[in-house]
Amino acid sequence: xxxxxxxxxxxxxxxxxxxxxxxxxxxxxxxxxxxxxxxxxxxxxxxxxxxxxxxxxxxxxxxxxxxxxxxxxxxxxxxxxxxxxxxxxxxxxxxxxxxxxxxxxxxxxxxxxxxxxxxxxxxxxxxxxxxxxxxxxxxxxxxxxxxxxxxxxxxxxxxxxxxxxxxxxxxxxxxxxxxxxxxxxxxxxxxxxxxxxxxxxxxxxxxxxxxxxxxxxxxxxxxxxxxxxxxxxxxxxxxxxxxxxxxxxxxxxxxxxxxxxxxxxxxx
Amino acid sequence: xxxxxxxxxxxxxxxxxxxxxxxxxxxxxxxxxxxxxxxxxxxxxxxxxxxxxxxxxxxxxxxxxxxxxxxxxxxxxxxxxxxxxxxxxxxxxxxxxxxxxxxxxxxxxxxxxxxxxxxxxxxxxxxxxxxxxxxxxxxxxxxxxxxxxxxxxxxxxxxxxxxxxxxxxxxxxxxxxxxxxxxxxxxxxxxxxxxxxxxxxxxxxxxxxxxxxxxxxxxxxxxxxxxxxxxxxxxxxxxxxxxxxxxxxxxxxxxxxxxxxxxxxxxxxxxxxxxxx
Numbered sequence: 001x002x003x004x005x006x007x008x009x010x011x012x013x014x015x016x017x018x019x020x021x022x023x024x025x026x027x028x029x030x031x032x033x034x035x036x037x038x039x040x041x042x043x044x045x046x047x048x049x050x051x052x053x054x055x056x057x058x059x060x061x062x063x064x065x066x067x068x069x070x071x072x073x074x075x076x077x078x079x080x081x082x083x084x085x086x087x088x089x090x091x092x093x094x095x096x097x098x099x100x101x102x103x104x105x106x107x108x109x110x111x112x113x114x115x116x117x118x119x120x121x122x123x124x125x126x127x128x129x130x131x132x133x134x135x136x137x138x139x140x141x142x143x144x145x146x147x148x149x150x151x152x153x154x155x156x157x158x159x160x161x162x163x164x165x166x167x168x169x170x171x172x173x174x175x176x177x178x179x180x181x182x183x184x185x186x187x188x189x190x191x192x193x194x195x196x197x198x199x200x201x202x203x204x205x206x207x208x209x210x211x212x213x214x215x216x217x218x219x220x221x222x223x224x225x226x227x228x229x230x231x232x233x234x235x236x237x238x239x240x241x242x243x244x245x246x247x248x249x250x251x252x253x254x255x256x257x258x259x260x261x262x263x264x265x266x267x268x
Numbered sequence: 269x270x271x272x273x274x275x276x277x278x279x280x281x282x283x284x285x286x287x288x289x290x291x292x293x294x295x296x297x298x299x300x301x302x303x304x305x306x307x308x309x310x311x312x313x314x315x316x317x318x319x320x321x322x323x324x325x326x327x328x329x330x331x332x333x334x335x336x337x338x339x340x341x342x343x344x345x346x347x348x349x350x351x352x353x354x355x356x357x358x359x360x361x362x363x364x365x366x367x368x369x370x371x372x373x374x375x376x377x378x379x380x381x382x383x384x385x386x387x388x389x390x391x392x393x394x395x396x397x398x399x400x401x402x403x404x405x406x407x408x409x410x411x412x413x414x415x416x417x418x419x420x421x422x423x424x425x426x427x428x429x430x431x432x433x434x435x436x437x438x439x440x441x442x443x444x445x446x447x448x449x450x451x452x453x454x455x456x457x458x459x460x461x462x463x464x465x466x467x468x469x470x471x472x473x474x475x476x477x478x479x480x481x482x483x484x485x486x487x488x489x490x491x492x493x494x495x496x497x498x499x500x501x502x503x504x505x506x507x508x509x510x511x512x513x514x515x516x517x518x519x520x521x522x523x524x525x526x527x528x529x530x531x532x533x534x535x536x537x538x539x540x541x542x543x544x545x
Contacts, residue, residue, distance in 0.1 A: 003356075003442065004356060004442050004445040004446055004449075005356060005357065005358060006352050006353050006356050006357055006361075007455045009455075009456075010349065010352050010353060010459075011353060011357075011361070013349035014349050014350045014352065014353040014357075014361075014365060016349070017346045017347075017349045017350040017368075017426070018350060018364070018365065018368040020346065020423065020426075021350075021368045021369070021371075021372050021423065021426060021427075022368060022371070022372070023383075023387060024380055024382075024383025024384045024386070024387055024423060025371065025372065025375065025379075025380070025383055027383050027384075027386045027387040027392075027393050028379070028382065028383050028386050030393070031386045031393075038391075039385070039386065039389065039391065039392075040391045041391065041392075041393060041396045080285075081285055081286040081289055082286065084282045084283070084285055084286065085282065085283050085285070085286035085287070087282050088278070088279045088280075088281075088282030088283035089279075089283065091278065091279070091282070092275050092276070092278055092279030092282075094276070094279040094280075094283070100283065100287065103287070103290065103295075104286060104287070104290060106290075106294065107290075107294060109528075109532065110525060110528070111480075111483060111484025111501070111524055111525065111528055112484055112486065112501075113484050113486050113500075113501035113504050113505070113521070113524070114298075114301075114484065114521045114524055114525050115294075116486075117301055117504060117508065117517060117518065117521045118294060118297045118298045118300075118301050118521075119293075119294075119297065120508065121297045121298075121300045121301050121304070122293060122294075122296075122297035122300070125297070125300065143293060144293075146289075146293075147289075147290065147293050147294050150286065150289075150290070154286075179278050204374075208376035208377070208378070210376075210377065210378055210487055211486050211487060211501075214486075214505070215505070215508070225376065225378055228378050228379075228382075229378060229487075232378065232381070232382060232385070232491055233490075233491070236385065236389075240382055241382070241386065244379040244382055244383065247375065247376065247379055248371075248375055248379065251371060251374045251375050252371060254374075255367070255370055255371060255374065259363075
């Protein structure tokens with residue numbers, strides 16, 4: 001059967017768009033190698049000093065560790081909440097499901113800046129009650145990130161549940177399995193991949209979250225994006241270029257591995 | 269079997285934790301923000317009146333709508349060009365297009381905005397190059413203005429604009445295109461009179477997503493606009509943190525939510541949610 005392929009004009013336009021998409025990612029590479037303390041193009045000699053300052057400056061390491069801690073806690077919380085909710089939706093198909101799912105998805109749809117003001121209100125209100133959980137604390141940030149990531153985790157788990165064959169659950173039920181057994185021994189093993197993906201996506205979204213974090217932190221809970229933001233706004237520190245190059249390389253590697261795995265799955 | 273008492277109990281127990289979490293950590297504080305907009309600094313509709321009369325707020329609203337419209341046009345057009353190849357190209361072209369769409373998509377908004385600073389700033393790649401070949405003597409101002417904001421936001425939003433378009437192009441019956449060509453229509457004419465009209469739902473969905481996202485955009489305009497072309501989201505931030513005027517910040521947030529909600533309602537009259545992914 002013949003197929004309809006894009007013609008030369010389409011290809012040319014697509015190449016231009018592709019260049020536009022990749023250009024800023026490539027631009028940070030030369031900047032990261034500049035020997036200067038300012039954001040400039042290297043002229044002649046190259047230097048790795050900005051990569052070294054990422055390791056030697058304790059601020060970078062501290063904020064990386066903080067971001068990992070917040071990411072792990074908020075991802076665990078969103079995954080557990082999303083999983084129980086989705087199991088309830090799938091196993092019992094209650095009335096008003098559409099409205100309830102719609103409510104859960106709100107933080108994904110509402111403009112992030114409005115969610116940020118909302119979470120700022122929440123955390124400053126809690127701050128009066130305790131000192132370790134509220135505005136500018138790592139637990140407060142983790143909770144706020146969970147609010148923002150839980151819709152994405154829910155969507156992923158609901159999608160993988162929708163591909164599950166209901167008859168295996170009916171069989172388990174007919175054979176006398178309790179709700180707990182059906183959930184943990186029949187349904188969850190079959191949507192393992194969806195659950196892991198939800199946890200990973202929640203972690204990544206928390207790891208790079210900045211819009212909300214800016215509103216709810218000031219001097220104590222400085223996550224990695226928050227530190228980058230400070231470096232970008234005040235005087236631009238080329239260490240950010242070095243960090244960006246590392247993050248871009250990691251992203252490309254992960255996507256490459258993922259596409260190789262997907263290809264192997266497709267052709268057994 | 270459905271609807272027995274124990275079933276309802278089970279559903280309630282499983283669904284309650286997340287619903288409770290979002291009511292306490294999201295719905296309740298949002299109502300608090302609404303309350304701020306009516307009570308700070310003095311009770312009444314003062315803040316909403318200020319929204320309608322304050323010149324600064326008005327100019328920021330107009331600028332935001334203008335930038336969002338331009339960014340939508342640029343992003344949807346660019347996304348269309350690359351999606352055609354992603355969906356209909358040869359296998360190699362598809363892999364390359366997917367790479368160019370997904371890599372930026374997964375890279376954080378800060379890194380991407382920083383990349384544009386490195387390219388566009390006075391001592392950035394573009395100005396350095398143009399000066400070295402003697403094309404210009406003074407650096408061009410490419411960031412800290414609306415141009416930089418539009419470039420950075422379009423770059424961020426193109427991957428999001430791709431997905432609804434891809435879904436529309438995938439569901440299109442290829443035989444119609446072959447038939448048009450077979451009947452003697454040129455490539456150009458087939459594209460404009462057959463292909464584009466058949467992907468209309470994708471274009472509408474893609475434009476709506478881009479426009480709605482642009483309205484509440486914070487990070488990219490704040491970095492690439494350099495405080496000179498402030499958009500709504502940055503105005504909210506400034507009202508809350510720099511000139512503590514929580515009431516006005518809250519009132520702008522409420523108006524933004526209502527506006528976006530109305531746009532979404534309009535969107536779903538034309539497009540089903542399924543067509544957007």
